[in-house]
Amino acid sequence: MRLYDIVVVLSPEETPEQITALADGFKKILTDDGAEIKLEEVWGRRRLAYTIAKRREGVYYYWQAEAKTETIAELERKLRLSDEVLRHLAVRADEELKRAVKLKARREAKAAARPKKAAPASEPAAETSEPAQA
Amino acid sequence: MPRRDFKKDKKTGNRKKFFVRRRKACKFCVEKIEYVDWKDVKTLQGFIPERGKILPRRISGVCSLHQRKLQTAIKRARAIALLPYATD
Numbered sequence: 001m002r003l004y005d006i007v008v009v010l011s012p013e014e015t016p017e018q019i020t021a022l023a024d025g026f027k028k029i030l031t032d033d034g035a036e037i038k039l040e041e042v043w044g045r046r047r048l049a050y051t052i053a054k055r056r057e058g059v060y061y062y063w064q065a066e067a068k069t070e071t072i073a074e075l076e077r078k079l080r081l082s083d084e085v086l087r088h089l090a091v092r093a094d095e096e097l098k099r100a101v102k103l104k105a106r107r108e109a110k111a112a113a114r115p116k117k118a119a120p121a122s123e124p125a126a127e128t129s130e131p132a133q134a
Numbered sequence: 135m136p137r138r139d140f141k142k143d144k145k146t147g148n149r150k151k152f153f154v155r156r157r158k159a160c161k162f163c164v165e166k167i168e169y170v171d172w173k174d175v176k177t178l179q180g181f182i183p184e185r186g187k188i189l190p191r192r193i194s195g196v197c198s199l200h201q202r203k204l205q206t207a208i209k210r211a212r213a214i215a216l217l218p219y220a221t222d
Binding site: 005007009046048049050052058060062086087088089091096097099100101103104107 | 168212213215216
């Protein structure tokens with residue numbers, strides 16, 4: 001099981017009911033195959049950055065799901081077949097997130113190590129200034 | 135070749151040719167962003183000039199690690215029409 005980011009852009013010409021039905025259908029493909037949807041965001045009607053099939057707008061859906069590779073392959077096949085889907089994207093999210101966590105941990109470890117080095121350096125400086133005053 | 139002594143230039147009034155450039159800092163390093171999110175259009179838009187191209191590192195000052203991440207993020211956002219491939 002791997003974590004995936006999935007975005008589906010649907011045609012805005014469908015009725016709102018049809019759109020929700022389609023989105024639920026895609027969700028069902030995932031859940032039926034044992035995938036777990038972790039996050040769901042409905043971005044709604046958005047202006048497209050460029051025209052796709054003479055449409056200037058699209059209805060965006062975003063899911064983050066933990067799924068098997070085969071499940072994603074099946075979902076992508078269905079997405080490619082349906083005419084209402086203008087664009088879709090399914091990419092792995094776990095690798096990048098893992099890296100981000102690792103980098104953050106490393107940064108925190110560095111930050112924790114830094115004051116120790118800085119403190120002894122500042123103390124001798126304070127000591128030397130005091131005799132000068134005295 | 136010996137390094138040019140800029141302090142000397144200052145004294146001799148030869149400084150006009152040189153001006154002090156402020157060192158550009160990588161936005162992602164400064165803000166401690168490890169994960170360049172391709173869904174975050176607002177951030178990505180800052181690296182897209184009018185033509186819709188990806189802003190080069192030499193202009194934006196982004197470090198090479200983050201530029202590579204930024205590059206894939208922009209390309210992903212383009213694929214789903216969040217960002218343009220080209221504008222005119």
